[in-house]
Amino acid sequence: MNREKRIAAFKVCLFAAALVPITALVVAGFTGRLGANPVENITHTTGEWTLRLLLVTLAITPLRHLTGWMWLTRMRRMLGLFAFFYLMLHFATYAVLDASLDLAYVVEDVADRLYITAGFAAFVMLVPLAATSTNAMVRRLGPLRWRRLHRLVYAAAICGALHFLWLVKADLREPLIYTGILAVLLAARFPVIARRLRIRRATASVGATGGEIRERKNPGRSGGERTWRPRDAASGVSN
Numbered sequence: 168m169n170r171e172k173r174i175a176a177f178k179v180c181l182f183a184a185a186l187v188p189i190t191a192l193v194v195a196g197f198t199g200r201l202g203a204n205p206v207e208n209i210t211h212t213t214g215e216w217t218l219r220l221l222l223v224t225l226a227i228t229p230l231r232h233l234t235g236w237m238w239l240t241r242m243r244r245m246l247g248l249f250a251f252f253y254l255m256l257h258f259a260t261y262a263v264l265d266a267s268l269d270l271a272y273v274v275e276d277v278a279d280r281l282y283i284t285a286g287f288a289a290f291v292m293l294v295p296l297a298a299t300s301t302n303a304m305v306r307r308l309g310p311l312r313w314r315r316l317h318r319l320v321y322a323a324a325i326c327g328a329l330h331f332l333w334l335v336k337a338d339l340r341e342p343l344i345y346t347g348i349l350a351v352l353l354a355a356r357f358p359v360i361a362r363r364l365r366i367r368r369a370t371a372s373v374g375a376t377g378g379e380i381r382e383r384k385n386p387g388r389s390g391g392e393r394t395w396r397p398r399d400a401a402s403g404v405s406n
């Protein structure tokens with residue numbers, strides 16, 4: 168099997184694996200094995216899978232940097248959309264079975280209960296990301312704006328983790344494990360953010376001293392100093 172076929176096969180396996188939790192829920196529902204509190208069971212399962220899949224999606228970039236496996240990026244959109252799929256089920260369970268589709272109740276709940284506020288904020292942030300996940304939307308927004316918008320996934324994951332932390336009353340171990348994993352994934356972003364800030368600062372300083380740099384560069388080949396060029400930004404060189 169060639170490389171492309173192996174990646175495609177892996178993607179199909181991942182797709183099938185992401186369908187396991189919902190399949191298990193449906194089977195349990197039809198065979199009466201959802202437990203004493205079916206609503207709680209469905210809310211718990213869909214909520215946990217939302218968070219797990221969000222974390223797996225966020226782990227793709229650091230994992231790619233660590234392993235050099237560029238093909239991992241091709242799994243990211245599918246995993247993110249599965250996270251959103253479980254979130255939709257989670258929210259639907261709440262809206263239909265908990266709130267009986269009473270909009271006033273939902274609004275009051277979002278305003279009154281901090282963990283619902285955090286969960287809802289995550290939901291609101293993930294809607295535009297799911298809506299702009301197609302190639303056509305990447306082209307329409309432009310890669311830069313698209314990437315900026317999709318950084319919302321970090322804020323959504325933080326809100327999702329806070330939601331879990333705040334709703335648990337007694338045993339905090341499970342939400343703390345998820346929060347810890349999220350903290351590690353966010354920390355893994357720091358070097359990239361720091362480099363971007365350095366580049367931005369360097370670009371700004373070149374903009375401010377552009378005239379002077381041009382002057383110093385042109386006195387003649389022998390007298391020209393080595394000055395910062397925008398092209399250096401790409402390799403992370405800064406003054």
Ligand code: HEM
Nearest residue numbers: 210211214215217218258261286287289290327330331334
């Ligand atoms: C990214 C967003 C979200 C994530 C990651 C998430 C995650 C979770 C998790 C893991 C649980 C299970 C807690 C447990 O039973 O031990 C849970 C429960 C719950 N979630 Fe979410 N959730 C999110 C968004 C929402 C939204 C938008 C709502 C509704 C507006 C919501 C309402 C609830 C409710 C009512 C519970 C049950 C609380 C209880 O047992 O008392 N969640 N959520």
